[in-house]
Amino acid sequence: MKLDRKHLPLDRRIGASAPAETGIVHIGIAQFHRAHAAVATAQALAAEPGEWGIVGVASHNPAVVNALREQDGVYSILELTPEGESVSVVDVHRDFAVAAEETERVLDLLAEPRHKIITLTVSENGYRRDSRTGGLDRSDPAVLADFAGGAQTTVGLVARGLVRRFERGGAPVTVLSCDNMVSAGDVTRSLVVEFLEEIGAGPEFFAWLEANVTFPNAMVDRIVPATTDAVREAVRRIAGFDDAVPVPAEGFTMWVMEDKFAAGRPAWEHADGVAFTDEVGKYELVKLRLLNGSHSLISYLGALDGRETIPDSRTQPFVEECVRAALYDEYLPSIDLPSGFDPDAYIARLFVRWTNFALGDKTARVGSDGSAKLLQRIPAPAIRLLEKGSVPQQMALTAAAWIACVCPPQGFDPGPIAREMVEPKREALAAATAGASNVREHVDAVMRGGFLPDELVAYEAFTRRVAELVEAIVRDGVRAAAADALAKRPLEDREG
Numbered sequence: 465m466k467l468d469r470k471h472l473p474l475d476r477r478i479g480a481s482a483p484a485e486t487g488i489v490h491i492g493i494a495q496f497h498r499a500h501a502a503v504a505t506a507q508a509l510a511a512e513p514g515e516w517g518i519v520g521v522a523s524h525n526p527a528v529v530n531a532l533r534e535q536d537g538v539y540s541i542l543e544l545t546p547e548g549e550s551v552s553v554v555d556v557h558r559d560f561a562v563a564a565e566e567t568e569r570v571l572d573l574l575a576e577p578r579h580k581i582i583t584l585t586v587s588e589n590g591y592r593r594d595s596r597t598g599g600l601d602r603s604d605p606a607v608l609a610d611f612a613g614g615a616q617t618t619v620g621l622v623a624r625g626l627v628r629r630f631e632r633g634g635a636p637v638t639v640l641s642c643d644n645m646v647s648a649g650d651v652t653r654s655l656v657v658e659f660l661e662e663i664g665a666g667p668e669f670f671a672w673l674e675a676n677v678t679f680p681n682a683m684v685d686r687i688v689p690a691t692t693d694a695v696r697e698a699v700r701r702i703a704g705f706d707d708a709v710p711v712p713a714e715g716f717t718m719w720v721m722e723d724k725f726a727a728g729r730p731a732w733e734h735a736d737g738v739a740f741t742d743e744v745g746k747y748e749l750v751k752l753r754l755l756n757g758s759h760s761l762i763s764y765l766g767a768l769d770g771r772e773t774i775p776d777s778r779t780q781p782f783v784e785e786c787v788r789a790a791l792y793d794e795y796l797p798s799i800d801l802p803s804g805f806d807p808d809a810y811i812a813r814l815f816v817r818w819t820n821f822a823l824g825d826k827t828a829r830v831g832s833d834g835s836a837k838l839l840q841r842i843p844a845p846a847i848r849l850l851e852k853g854s855v856p857q858q859m860a861l862t863a864a865a866w867i868a869c870v871c872p873p874q875g876f877d878p879g880p881i882a883r884e885m886v887e888p889k890r891e892a893l894a895a896a897t898a899g900a901s902n903v904r905e906h907v908d909a910v911m912r913g914g915f916l917p918d919e920l921v922a923y924e925a926f927t928r929r930v931a932e933l934v935e936a937i938v939r940d941g942v943r944a945a946a947a948d949a950l951a952k953r954p955l956e957d958r959e960g
């Protein structure tokens with residue numbers, strides 16, 4: 465039996481179905497949104513009905529949209545936990561679009577007053593930021609094409625959608641980034657404003673934006689791997705229906721937001737793991753550094769050690785030791801913790817989540833897009849330690865292992881898992897390092913090639929340490945490099 469609205473298994477439905485009327489436009493309909501914000505919306509609707517159906521917009525790739533259209537927007541979540549597996553169904557998407565193919569229609573959708581929230585999950589890469597400055601990447605042809613009139617990048621699309629909204633009466637709206645970025649709301653606002661200034665939006669428009677458009681910051685958390693045939697088969701076996709696009713997910717979910725909505729919101733406070741607080745910035749740092757920073761380290765060490773999944777990697781004793789050192793020596797001291805937050809309990813839970821063999825999250829997924837992700841995880845806490853005269857060994861190891869995976873020095877083979885990682889800057893990295901005659905020069909070319917902020921690269925001690933660790937990986941293997949990084953751990957941290 466094919467899954468669709470005619471065959472909606474009510475006993476498996478999460479929360480309530482959305483009404484026909486849509487109130488949210490989501491850009492970036494792929495995996496994460498469908499297991500996170502969409503689930504929270506279904507749960508919110510069960511507690512408090514409202515006009516909060518979702519329009520799911522894919523940026524470029526029509527695959528998920530086409531499959532969901534075939535299924536009347538209904539899909540399943542396969543929750544995979546060490547305790548067992550279960551299937552539930554989400555029914556909140558009421559319309560779909562592919563921005564690259566239907567740009568005018570998507571701009572109209574963004575301008576419609578009934579759409580009160582625009583949510584985004586387009587990956588860190590989708591914001592097209594300059595790695596050095598954090599602003600829009602003005603060397604990116606897609607950014608330049610959007611300045612010249614296009615709306616193909618996410619920032620261009622949202623900005624031009626806001627202009628159209630202003631021209632059509634200016635109903636208030638909230639833009640809510642659900643990507644893994646530090647100060648995601650503030651950053652989205654500043655990129656959109658940069659774009660609007662570049663295209664010459666006038667003072668009246670900016671006065672409207674100031675008074676009517678909000679960009680709340682948010683921390684999002686749920687480990688959601690890619691869909692495989694094994695996931696489709698498990699759904700068929702457990703629930704008896706065929707879903708072309710089910711989403712696998714862990715049980716844990718968390719969404720912490722600022723309650724700054726310009727035109728209302730679903731009653732998300734009733735959904736699992738949702739909290740509204742003015743301490744979002746602290747939660748963001750906790751999550752992006754403790755979880756995502758360590759996740760990157762687990763993935764790059766694991767890939768070089770031939771470990772296909774995150775649990776395979778995390779359970780290697782050398783990986784666990786490095787991750788604990790990263791957490792306790794380097795990341796944790798860099799965070800002003802939210803009130804009442806218990807870091808040891810949070811970290812203990814992280815290790816349990818990373819040991820979810822049933823979920824089997826792939827090392828290559830977590831290690832993909834490192835050039836954009838590491839910027840959110842490493843520079844600020846690394847600079848904090850470097851300012852104090854201490855070299856962050858595990859952050860240097862993360863950077864070294866990333867380089868070894870996606871921009872291997874000549875003659876070094878990082879193995880099939882590293883080759884599987886998607887890295888949008890692979891070609892640029894290869895070009896930057898083409899003239900290097902040894903590993904030192906190779907690493908120097910990466911560090912000074914505009915892939916990391918100048919402020920971090922200015923610390924010679926960091927660049928030198930990354931180079932030493934890449935040399936160790938190439939010469940003696942990743943385990944030896946990890947042992948070296950652990951051996952140079954400051955004594956007071958080892959004792960503490």
Ligand SMILES: NC(=O)c1ccc[n+]([C@@H]2O[C@H](COP(=O)([O-])OP(=O)(O)OC[C@H]3O[C@@H](n4cnc5c(N)ncnc54)[C@H](O)[C@@H]3O)[C@@H](O)[C@H]2O)c1
Binds near residue numbers: 491492494495497
């Ligand atoms: N999957 C997770 O475990 C998870 C957890 C927390 C947060 N997130 C956030 O959600 C994002 C998406 O995760 P996912 O699991 O849906 O990933 P996915 O690989 O399934 O989809 C990637 C999404 O990003 C978009 N995208 C990628 N590059 C883009 C570009 N240059 N311009 C515009 N759009 C682009 C794609 O169109 C797609 O919608 C992550 O990058 C992260 O910021 C994911």
Ligand SMILES: O=P(O)(O)OC[C@@H](O)[C@@H](O)[C@H](O)[C@H](O)CO
Binds near residue numbers: 587588644
């Ligand atoms: O989603 P990314 O691409 O920012 O990073 C990869 C993983 O670290 C990430 O997806 C985690 O699984 C997620 O952030 C958990 O909430």
